[in-house]
Amino acid sequence: MKVTIHDIARECGVNVSTVSRSLSGSYGVNDETRQRVLEAARRLNYVPNRVARGLATGRSQSLALLISDVRNPFFAEVARGAEDAAFAAGYDLILGNADLDRERQMRYLRSLVAKRVDGLVINSVSGLSDSEVEELLEYGVPVVLLNRLDNVQSISSVSADNFEGGYLAGQYLIGLGHRNVAHVTGPRQHGNLTERARGFVKAVHQAGGDVHGVVLHGDQNQQGGYALTRKLLALQPAVTGVSTGNDAMAFGVIRALLEYGKAIPADMSLVGFDNVELASILQPPLTTVHQPKYEMGEAAVQILLRQIARPDSVPEHRVLGVQLIERESCKRVKGVRGRTRGSTAVTEPGA
Amino acid sequence: MKVTIHDIARECGVNVSTVSRSLSGSYGVNDETRQRVLEAARRLNYVPNRVARGLATGRSQSLALLISDVRNPFFAEVARGAEDAAFAAGYDLILGNADLDRERQMRYLRSLVAKRVDGLVINSVSGLSDSEVEELLEYGVPVVLLNRLDNVQSISSVSADNFEGGYLAGQYLIGLGHRNVAHVTGPRQHGNLTERARGFVKAVHQAGGDVHGVVLHGDQNQQGGYALTRKLLALQPAVTGVSTGNDAMAFGVIRALLEYGKAIPADMSLVGFDNVELASILQPPLTTVHQPKYEMGEAAVQILLRQIARPDSVPEHRVLGVQLIERESCKRVKGVRGRTRGSTAVTEPGA
DNA sequence: CTGAAAGCGCTAACAG
DNA sequence: CTGTTAGCGCTTTCAG
Numbered sequence: 001m002k003v004t005i006h007d008i009a010r011e012c013g014v015n016v017s018t019v020s021r022s023l024s025g026s027y028g029v030n031d032e033t034r035q036r037v038l039e040a041a042r043r044l045n046y047v048p049n050r051v052a053r054g055l056a057t058g059r060s061q062s063l064a065l066l067i068s069d070v071r072n073p074f075f076a077e078v079a080r081g082a083e084d085a086a087f088a089a090g091y092d093l094i095l096g097n098a099d100l101d102r103e104r105q106m107r108y109l110r111s112l113v114a115k116r117v118d119g120l121v122i123n124s125v126s127g128l129s130d131s132e133v134e135e136l137l138e139y140g141v142p143v144v145l146l147n148r149l150d151n152v153q154s155i156s157s158v159s160a161d162n163f164e165g166g167y168l169a170g171q172y173l174i175g176l177g178h179r180n181v182a183h184v185t186g187p188r189q190h191g192n193l194t195e196r197a198r199g200f201v202k203a204v205h206q207a208g209g210d211v212h213g214v215v216l217h218g219d220q221n222q223q224g225g226y227a228l229t230r231k232l233l234a235l236q237p238a239v240t241g242v243s244t245g246n247d248a249m250a251f252g253v254i255r256a257l258l259e260y261g262k263a264i265p266a267d268m269s270l271v272g273f274d275n276v277e278l279a280s281i282l283q284p285p286l287t288t289v290h291q292p293k294y295e296m297g298e299a300a301v302q303i304l305l306r307q308i309a310r311p312d313s314v315p316e317h318r319v320l321g322v323q324l325i326e327r328e329s330c331k332r333v334k335g336v337r338g339r340t341r342g343s344t345a346v347t348e349p350g351a
Numbered sequence: 352m353k354v355t356i357h358d359i360a361r362e363c364g365v366n367v368s369t370v371s372r373s374l375s376g377s378y379g380v381n382d383e384t385r386q387r388v389l390e391a392a393r394r395l396n397y398v399p400n401r402v403a404r405g406l407a408t409g410r411s412q413s414l415a416l417l418i419s420d421v422r423n424p425f426f427a428e429v430a431r432g433a434e435d436a437a438f439a440a441g442y443d444l445i446l447g448n449a450d451l452d453r454e455r456q457m458r459y460l461r462s463l464v465a466k467r468v469d470g471l472v473i474n475s476v477s478g479l480s481d482s483e484v485e486e487l488l489e490y491g492v493p494v495v496l497l498n499r500l501d502n503v504q505s506i507s508s509v510s511a512d513n514f515e516g517g518y519l520a521g522q523y524l525i526g527l528g529h530r531n532v533a534h535v536t537g538p539r540q541h542g543n544l545t546e547r548a549r550g551f552v553k554a555v556h557q558a559g560g561d562v563h564g565v566v567l568h569g570d571q572n573q574q575g576g577y578a579l580t581r582k583l584l585a586l587q588p589a590v591t592g593v594s595t596g597n598d599a600m601a602f603g604v605i606r607a608l609l610e611y612g613k614a615i616p617a618d619m620s621l622v623g624f625d626n627v628e629l630a631s632i633l634q635p636p637l638t639t640v641h642q643p644k645y646e647m648g649e650a651a652v653q654i655l656l657r658q659i660a661r662p663d664s665v666p667e668h669r670v671l672g673v674q675l676i677e678r679e680s681c682k683r684v685k686g687v688r689g690r691t692r693g694s695t696a697v698t699e700p701g702a
Numbered sequence: 703c704t705g706a707a708a709g710c711g712c713t714a715a716c717a718g
Numbered sequence: 719c720t721g722t723t724a725g726c727g728c729t730t731t732c733a734g
Contacts (some may be wrong), residue, residue, distance in 0.1 A: 380719070
């Protein structure tokens with residue numbers, strides 16, 4: 001029923017191998033025969049069977065992207081970058097949503113390996129245990145991680161310069177004259193988030209003794225930002241500047257502040273992290289640290305592609321620059337002897 | 352290098368077919384031998400090769416979702432619903448972003464067919480020409496469309512009750528006492544959008560002669576909403592209630608209104624369509640027509656799965672109910688003799 | 703430049 | 719219940 005290369009071989013009175021060559025390889029076929037074959041293929045409405053090809057060549061021409069949830073705008077953007085890069089290279093992309101479920105993640109992994117995907121980009125939920133890393137390595141499929149895991153150097157990774165981002169946020173707030181600042185973020189021991197917090201702390205330390213900073217940990221989502229803000233307001237009423245681990249948390253902060261009747265930026269300055277689309281639409285537009293999300297997805301598959309081409313190449317750890325996007329959620333503190341240090345919001349490319 | 356069923360057959364001193372049966376089918380194998388096989392498989396770290404299986408069975412156990420862009424929160428939600436349903440059934444999902452590019456869409460299609468995906472859910476960009484429908488049908492792969500195409504009955508579809516949604520929005524505004532209302536939407540001839548506009552118009556007509564309504568067409572995005580609002584304000588300054596073709600356009604409306612110094616809902620009432628997450632976070636929270644996005648993705652693959660199971664079943668056209676989510680972007684017009692008709696915002700399940 | 707033939711790893715009759 | 723034997727559709731030596 002489906003037409004195969006045999007059909008078109010018969011049609012043209014040549015051997016299947018000739019058809020195969022005409023269709024894929026570009027060398028070693030008489031130009032005239034090739035034309036004949038191509039023409040017959042078109043006429044018969046031939047659609048090559050890529051799974052058969054996959055079996056024969058051992059490559060499936062598909063990659064997979066394993067993330068927690070596409071509904072998270074951050075990942076949607078990453079996914080799009082990855083998909084475009086894959087498509088451009090003739091690969092397609094299998095999408096897997098693993099939530100924060102380690103079990104589901106590993107289940108997916110096995111299924112994808114069974115399907116012989118040529119490469120895998122993973123945003124490893126809550127890190128990877130050593131045994132999981134080992135399992136991954138054992139499969140022998142090229143992998144790129146979307147976040148830095150301190151316990152693994154053997155697997156390539158792409159990440160934003162989280163430390164720099166946290167630092168920029170802190171420095172900016174302090175540069176505006178805020179003397180009591182806070183960093184509201186997700187769980188400890190979350191690679192990316194930890195780096196952001198560390199960067200923030202560095203900015204505080206660098207500012208000297210008259211600046212006080214706190215770091216609060218909670219859930220890495222809107223609810224978390226909301227809850228931590230309530231806590232913050234109770235514990236540290238003097239705080240006038242807040243930086244968050246991601247934009248979602250910043251939205252929670254906003255909500256809490258609204259409830260308390262505190263205005264942004266009049267009563268509280270706020271800096272987010274990620275620069276999701278929503279950040280610019282909100283009132284007031286949110287000042288935030290931009291992560292090159294699309295580019296991260298893109299870079300991840302590019303590294304993957306390179307790794308597929310040269311399987312014995314060394315792992316590559318790429319960190320992409322971030323940049324503070326100055327909008328309207330922060331204000332300069334009045335009556336402070338103008339400190340200029342760190343008061344600019346320029347692009348600061350990462351390491 | 353990779354271990355195959357032959358290896359494990361040799362290991363256990365049985366035939367490959369016995370291994371195959373033990374691994375997949377559940378019938379006709381001695382329980383004891385099966386255990387032996389399973390144990391050996393585990394010990395040898397066997398990973399089945401699904402592409403070989405695919406070649407043999409003719410099914411790849413993967414579905415594809417072809418949309419315009421995952422970065423659109425609407426599609427992200429649909430994708431997640433589809434992915435979950437696919438995963439639950441043991442399929443995985445290939446994601447394709449075709450933008451509004453017809454060429455790219457067809458290119459993707461051919462590639463996916465070549466890969467022998469078992470089914471396809473498509474959000475057909477700008478409709479499908481008759482010849483494209485024909486091509487699709489010719490491939491013989493089960494397809495579910497994510498929007499109603501008036502020119503095609505032969506392909507299954509899942510859609511929201513767009514007409515009802517447009518009607519609800521119009522009725523709601525009118526019920527609040529607005530006598531001059533507008534529907535700001537995307538291009539004419541866009542199946543879903545056209546239905547929404549028609550529903551809106553029905554509400555206007557039903558209200559009688561003292562209610563005036565206009566429908567404005569533009570780009571189906573924020574910019575479009577922005578541009579059309581400027582136009583609207585110039586042309587129809589008396590309008591006090593606006594309904595939009597989707598939430599993105601509503602965001603554009605908000606932006607334009609802000610620039611004109613018009614407050615929502617004080618000076619203008621606004622109803623969106625889609626109920627993307629952002630709608631509830633905005634200030635004021637946007638009243639909008641909810642589409643069951645996740646469920647649509649889910650339903651699409653369920654229909655697909657059924658179609659795969661029974662290839663000769665008739666096409667199914669499923670339309671899911673919508674519902675008006677009343678938030679704070681609309682207000683009752685003062686000094687209007689209370690009309691009660693349509694003033695409720697109850698759930699109104701679709702056809 | 704082209705044909706013949708041996709697989710890729712698995713499934714699925716068909717015998718036994 | 720288990721072994722034998724053909725393939726699935728394509729690629730890829732190896733000859734010619």
